[in-house]
């Protein structure tokens with residue numbers, strides 16, 4: 205299987221129970237949820253209900269119905285942005301946004317609907333919090349925050365942002381694609397208004413799963429219309445959540461797998477996963493800084509980041525390294541811009557990208573050692 209260190213893109217492998225749950229759903233249940241009263245249709249409903257409830261437990265969401273399933277974080281973010289913003293609105297975002305946020309925001313700006321201001325960061329991704337508040341204007345209707353950069357790994361001070369935004373009466377959309385399942389997120393304590401998450405990264409679910417938590421005070425317009433299996437005689441969408449935002453047939457096999465992933469996290473304990481990932485991050489930072497001619501990006505303090513470590517060396521291009529690591533050592537890492545040009549602009553790597561190493565909760569220190577040793581051998585060949 206090789207050594208997989210690209211968990212920031214998608215987690216692999218998944219817990220065995222995730223494969224089994226998705227497979228069992230397809231083989232033994234198969235029915236469309238929310239559409240029938242026969243036993244298998246009700247079993248499908250039950251699995252989706254349970255998946256929502258387990259996510260609500262993980263994120264401390266008081267009302268699970270306020271979590272709607274989507275196909276990925278990108279879809280959740282599109283719903284949040286196109287569903288809340290209107291002509292004349294102003295948005296403040298961090299300077300490390302993924303294209304999942306940046307492209308919809310720029311599309312809205314091109315349409316002439318919104319204006320965007322971007323907060324400042326230090327070179328390692330640390331947010332300059334005052335710059336975020338200085339960017340706020342009278343028309344600011346949303347603050348968008350990438351919880352952790354998918355390039356620098358840097359965590360944003362969400363508690364401070366949420367508190368400050370609340371004082372100013374501005375809703376916050378948190379992009380938790382890189383943190384859900386590996387960093388605590390308490391929606392109730394934070395009073396976050398919109399939480400976009402993906403199911404296939406640290407929540408350990410299959411690809412094609414994700415969701416959006418919609419706070420009670422948020423007025424969200426649907427962006428997609430269609431059948432919900434409820435109030436079918438009505439021409440408009442049902443008012444009730446989650447139906448209002450879940451149109452068409454659900455990805456029930458995927459959601460069954462996601463439920464197994466979240467159950468795995470709840471059973472193993474998020475704290476245990478956080479601690480393991482912290483240990484791996486620390487080990488990676490220590491081993492990789494010994495590679496000759498290396499530049500490591502992001503904070504050097506493991507407590508201020510997630511296990512996403514980008515680097516460049518002065519003796520090879522990131523793409524070459526990624527190719528040789530896979531081809532000769534079976535080590536899978538990603539090179540390039542990682543859909544986040546904003547972070548690369550900050551790092552000064554927009555023209556060359558970086559090599560990204562992202563261990564997951566099933567990696568061990570020995571995987572990092574294998575990577576560091578391989579980089580040492582590759583250097584000897586390249587020099």
Ligand SMILES: Cc1ncc(COP(=O)(O)O)c(C=O)c1O
Nearest residue numbers: 276277278302304354381382402
């Ligand atoms: C910070 C961030 N936001 C959003 C996304 C998009 O996630 P998805 O591919 O599940 O839509 C990613 C994926 O890499 C990400 O890292």
